[in-house]
Amino acid sequence: MSFRLAKDARPQARTLLLVTALSIALWFVPYAEIVTYPFRLFVTFIHEGGHALAAVLTGNAVYGLRIMSSGSGVTLTTENGLLSGLIISSAGYLGAMLYGALLLLLIRRAVVARRVLILSAALILTLTVAYGLTSLFTVIAGVIISSGLLLAALFFSPQAATFLINFLAAQCVLNALLDLKTALFLSSPFAPRVPTDAMNMAEATGIPAFLWSIIWIALALMILFYALRSFAEKRTPTQPDLPFDDELD
Template identity: 30%
Template structure:
């Protein structure tokens, strides 16, 4: 079993035809458009994982992560209530999906679809340790088991579809929550990450939203260049 896992992670799979990449991108766009609650739940998992990872990296004490049925989530940590570490942790949530999407695109462009799938299983397993509510536990466990089953048992074509869908979904969906925040009123933005960043830095929440949105759109462009460079030459 260990030998097979190591072989999967270190091996390369054939990079699919451009038409396959484009079709999975269109399928992901359809999911972002018509199955948004489910996509947003997955995005929230990555969002909170981003908070948790950066909290640990900047020396904060991670208390736990909660995921809720309304697709919201919260990451609790202890440490200084202000300063660069707190700012980095708050900003990481909305940056995490695009960052992971770019990493996924880089792996797929190098023929590493199985490495991507097993990497996701590892990330979900690490996140599972920090989940502090039943709903979140079920969501992360189901996601991890589902991806693991695809990586272990599925046909190579199904594995490729899953890997490319994950990459496209992360890249295409990442800007949408920020666009929704941008169109929301100040009252609805209260308590959001940009609102907390505004209180810490005295930079308006709207400006934070625009900066984070620009970073996500830049990630989308980089991801498309890696996944489907032929689209830029037509």
């Protein structure tokens, strides 16, 4: 399975490559986590929001969502049966990857960048108000992130807004993969015992956490592959909001 980059996808691809390279480079820059910290919390909101949404869709209750200052998070839900537990536990890592893939596709399909930022702000604020009011840090983080996204939507140029969405997409994808790598490491019998979604599934099913991590990594890579393939396909309209847009023959 392979794909070829369409000519009209090249401006978006250049922007995506730039934000991906920037995201990776910031991992190696001292104190750069100060810059990336809000984006890390954004991805954690998406991860925990995936758990909450899966719980609601499977007929379960959500008791609370908490974002920690460390960048980790927890969502408390009921689980009515093994299947709903599987869906809820899987929806965190895969939800972050799906959201990153969705942002990429919205950019590629020429959805107005400001609308995407407003919808993302509304999502974070909804999660905060609906499930996070019992945690002060969650409330503060949710209000700041949603306000920042809304201000960007209102005052950024179209090019800057599109660049920000690409950066958010890269952060969702890269952090989802990084979190899955961490879950895989923590699933090792030699690793310290730390609660993870994979550990929860192992306790519920008897299937080793290591295997659950492998399954989720495979599914996440599959989501990413199909998102990139759709991103690379030719389309009729052009995207006017790109920092590197050029005239196509």
